[in-house]
Amino acid sequence: MKSAVTTVVSAADAAGRFPSMSDFESVKGSFDRAKDRLEAAEKLASCLDKFTNLAVDAVYQNGSYEQANKDKCVRDIHHYLRLINYCLVTGGTGPLDEWGISGMREIIRIQLLPTAAYIEAFIFIRDEIKINDVMSQQAETEFKGLLDYLINALA
Amino acid sequence: MLDAFSRTVVSADAKGAAIGSEDLADLRKYVADANKRIDATLAITQNVSCIAADAVAGMVCENTGLTQPGGHCYPTRRMAACLRDGEIILRYVSYALLAGDSSVLEDRCLNGLKETYLALGVPTSNAIRAVEIMKIATVAIMTETNTGRKMFKGINSGSGAQCQDIAAEAASYFDLVIEALS
Numbered sequence: 001m002k003s004a005v006t007t008v009v010s011a012a013d014a015a016g017r018f019p020s021m022s023d024f025e026s027v028k029g030s031f032d033r034a035k036d037r038l039e040a041a042e043k044l045a046s047c048l049d050k051f052t053n054l055a056v057d058a059v060y061q062n063g064s065y066e067q068a069n070k071d072k073c074v075r076d077i078h079h080y081l082r083l084i085n086y087c088l089v090t091g092g093t094g095p096l097d098e099w100g101i102s103g104m105r106e107i108i109r110i111q112l113l114p115t116a117a118y119i120e121a122f123i124f125i126r127d128e129i130k131i132n133d134v135m136s137q138q139a140e141t142e143f144k145g146l147l148d149y150l151i152n153a154l155a
Numbered sequence: 156m157l158d159a160f161s162r163t164v165v166s167a168d169a170k171g172a173a174i175g176s177e178d179l180a181d182l183r184k185y186v187a188d189a190n191k192r193i194d195a196t197l198a199i200t201q202n203v204s205c206i207a208a209d210a211v212a213g214m215v216c217e218n219t220g221l222t223q224p225g226g227h228c229y230p231t232r233r234m235a236a237c238l239r240d241g242e243i244i245l246r247y248v249s250y251a252l253l254a255g256d257s258s259v260l261e262d263r264c265l266n267g268l269k270e271t272y273l274a275l276g277v278p279t280s281n282a283i284r285a286v287e288i289m290k291i292a293t294v295a296i297m298t299e300t301n302t303g304r305k306m307f308k309g310i311n312s313g314s315g316a317q318c319q320d321i322a323a324e325a326a327s328y329f330d331l332v333i334e335a336l337s
Contacts, residue, residue: 009253
């Protein structure tokens, strides 16, 4: 799975060479940023249910979606947030790409799912929830970057 | 291919759970030890030829028939192949050490290695001995317990004594190689 380290190792292996000084620099660079994303992952894990419920409640409050689907929406939002948690841990978009986004369009199209509901929910989490209360500014930036990535992929 | 981070992710996904505080403790240690890990990897990459050549020489010294006509390291072409394989194994060990996970070593190097050696008529007992010597040499260089001068220049000012834990991890990757050939 793609992460800072595996990318470097794959490239070195393809060329048949040992990891070079520039490889170490790039690995080290990703480790320097790891503290913030690991914090974000930890805090997100503890607030996963809370964020999901807040977002889904907000989306279903205005009555534009069928209430019967609410449970499934909760399940999916929870699933995507878990994948974001994984992405924060790996430091790349690998888990979202491989397990959340690839094949997603096909499923959504065939089942006629209202993607707008998902997008609204993630935008709600991004813009309305006070993420700052639970995690630091830098961790929040890491988290929101991935939320944006997911919103763009869904749109 | 996985690294320490994606390994945690894959096992968490199997349970369907998010990664919380307990699981993150190990990863935080991995991040905190990043400089030591890079130094330990440098200890390998800066001494590849030396480690591989010593190991093969040691293997031959213990079994001099190898370089005699009819031996497995005769003629020099086969000796060269042996040295090359030593370097390849060191390369994959250095990848695994940097990634903090053995998957790259297992998937790309060890998978099918024993079968290849058997098919080519390479004596695995001698190959295992060479890997054992590489393991001892690598750990000694990494922890600076080798006799003589310090053999690698790390990016830290720290000493090899700080690489103890990582050296134990490196030794475990060599053990995987030995296990795969046994």
